[in-house]
Amino acid sequence: ETGVTQTPRHLVMGMTNKKSLKCEQHLGHNAMYWYKQSAKKPLELMFVYSLEERVENNSVPSRFSPECPNSSHLFLHLHTLQPEDSALYLCASSQDLGLAQNIQYFGAGTRLSVL
Amino acid sequence: GESVGLHLPTLSVQEGDNSIINCAYSNSASDYFIWYKQESGKGPQFIIDIRSNMDKRQGQRVTVLLNKTVKHLSLQIAATQPGDSAVYFCAETYSGNTPLVFGKGTRLSVIA
Numbered sequence: 001e002t003g004v005t006q007t008p009r010h011l012v013m014g015m016t017n018k019k020s021l022k023c024e025q026h027l028g029h030n031a032m033y034w035y036k037q038s039a040k041k042p043l044e045l046m047f048v049y050s051l052e053e054r055v056e057n058n059s060v061p062s063r064f065s066p067e068c069p070n071s072s073h074l075f076l077h078l079h080t081l082q083p084e085d086s087a088l089y090l091c092a093s094s095q096d097l098g099l100a101q102n103i104q105y106f107g108a109g110t111r112l113s114v115l
Numbered sequence: 116g117e118s119v120g121l122h123l124p125t126l127s128v129q130e131g132d133n134s135i136i137n138c139a140y141s142n143s144a145s146d147y148f149i150w151y152k153q154e155s156g157k158g159p160q161f162i163i164d165i166r167s168n169m170d171k172r173q174g175q176r177v178t179v180l181l182n183k184t185v186k187h188l189s190l191q192i193a194a195t196q197p198g199d200s201a202v203y204f205c206a207e208t209y210s211g212n213t214p215l216v217f218g219k220g221t222r223l224s225v226i227a
């Protein structure tokens with residue numbers, strides 16, 4: 001166990017559905033991240049939160065909406081997705097931003113299929 | 116833009132042999148590097164890290180080498196075991212103030 005838990009592990013949704021991905025970290029970290037991992041592509045950073053404030057949005061379409069109610073929880077709200085959004089969505093956390101040794105700890109991911 | 120890349124997308128090794136996974140980085144300002152291992156059905160797991168003021172760091176059965184002159188990073192796994200089969204990613208950052216940039220990954224297959 002990495003201390004980062006993601007639910008659900010698998011999700012199938014239609015293009016008109018609304019769903020949410022949940023991430024919870026038990027490490028006492030202050031920074032949390034959402035990544036997208038698809039076949040044959042490097043990990044793509046989507047969002048970064050530090051102390052519940054969004055500090056980075058990597059030109060992610062508005063159909064992805066993150067929410068960080070506290071430093072232990074991170075959500076990714078999904079709405080009107082496209083089939084090309086099918087991927088593994090990974091959550092990670094790290095102690096803080098701006099540290100020279102900023103190790104990120106990842107959850108197991110949510111495998112999303114958009115039909 | 117700056118990017119991190121891997122030389123070999125796949126690597127097959129015999130059980131018991133040593134494995135070497137390579138990574139090239141293009142941002143000469145990067146000063147911190149991490150290797151991650153991702154097994155099937157799991158998220159990336161931290162293996163070992165190295166700062167740019169070092170050229171070698173050893174862990175349990177793993178060694179990371181950093182050559183800043185040619186901007187090259189390698190991960191050596193001694194006595195490779197079936198449990199080492201996974202995709203390995205290198206990642207780089209500059210003083211922790213920039214997001215980790217991940218390479219494409221190398222798949223290591225261990226032949227029993």
